[in-house]
Amino acid sequence: MPMKGRFPIRRTLEYLQKGEVVFKKSVNIMTVNYNTHGDLSEGARKFVFFNIPQIQYKNPWVQIMMFKNMTPSPFLRFYLDDGEQVLVDVEGKDHKEIMNHVKTILGKSDKVLEAEALAKMELSNPANFGPKRYFLRECISEVEGQVPHPGFVPLPKEMTGKYRAKLAAASDE
């Protein structure tokens, strides 16, 4: 059974996580003014339809507001810290061009994103054991090739404590 709606791929986690634009910390508000009819706003409309969910997913603390049919030409407006405003004219552009432009002016660059991902990985060391919430594995017995818990699979007789104790007692005599 297929998903409902037109372009339901927009509503998948994989699509949302593929968003490229991660805003710099100074960006607080993003405002999109566009028109519902007219060829010049076509790129802006596609941008709102396809790319805004991706941007909001990657930047959950940025307020995004859409305004329709207020001005004849479409534009984007960003409000940064210190009251600075960035105006981006979007008339006649394609939604991919708009996305790239926004990424270059106000998005974190690929290098910065990679460095952040690396720092995040360093915090959680996969070699550590502990509760499932914070670590990958809880006990060494979960690793393939290690001795499993006797609760799941009974130990071979030679490894059990009582057999060893019996052997030690027999060899002492």
Place this chain on the structure above:
Amino acid sequence: MSTRQASVHAKWIIGQVIGTKMKKTAKVRVTRLVLDPYLLKYYNKRKTYFAHDPLEQCTVGDVVLLKALPEKRSKHVNHELEEIVYKVGQVVDPLTGKRVAGKQYLEPLTESTEVSLTEKLEQLNITASTPPSVS
């Protein structure tokens, strides 16, 4: 337990004014996009904020930029009016600076250098002759 240092989490906010009946205070509705966890679609979620407006310059329907105050002004007022972004009925297009209504410009885009018709007539020096009699 009084938290007096940083008032709110949201430093800058944009919203629409919904009420101005309070003295020097504007009631502003702010919409944020919130992801529905099952549908994975973004919907607008509303929240009302109160903003200090000392000159009472807001009318209902303005789109307004608010700034967080360093200290709470009163129990509910944490923000102040920074700038009216789009005034109702008098929207100014930021790209051209002209007044705009929907898709039309209310002011002409280019300053017309053409001479008006009355001035053209004066230049031609035509005097009014007696009107022709009706037959």
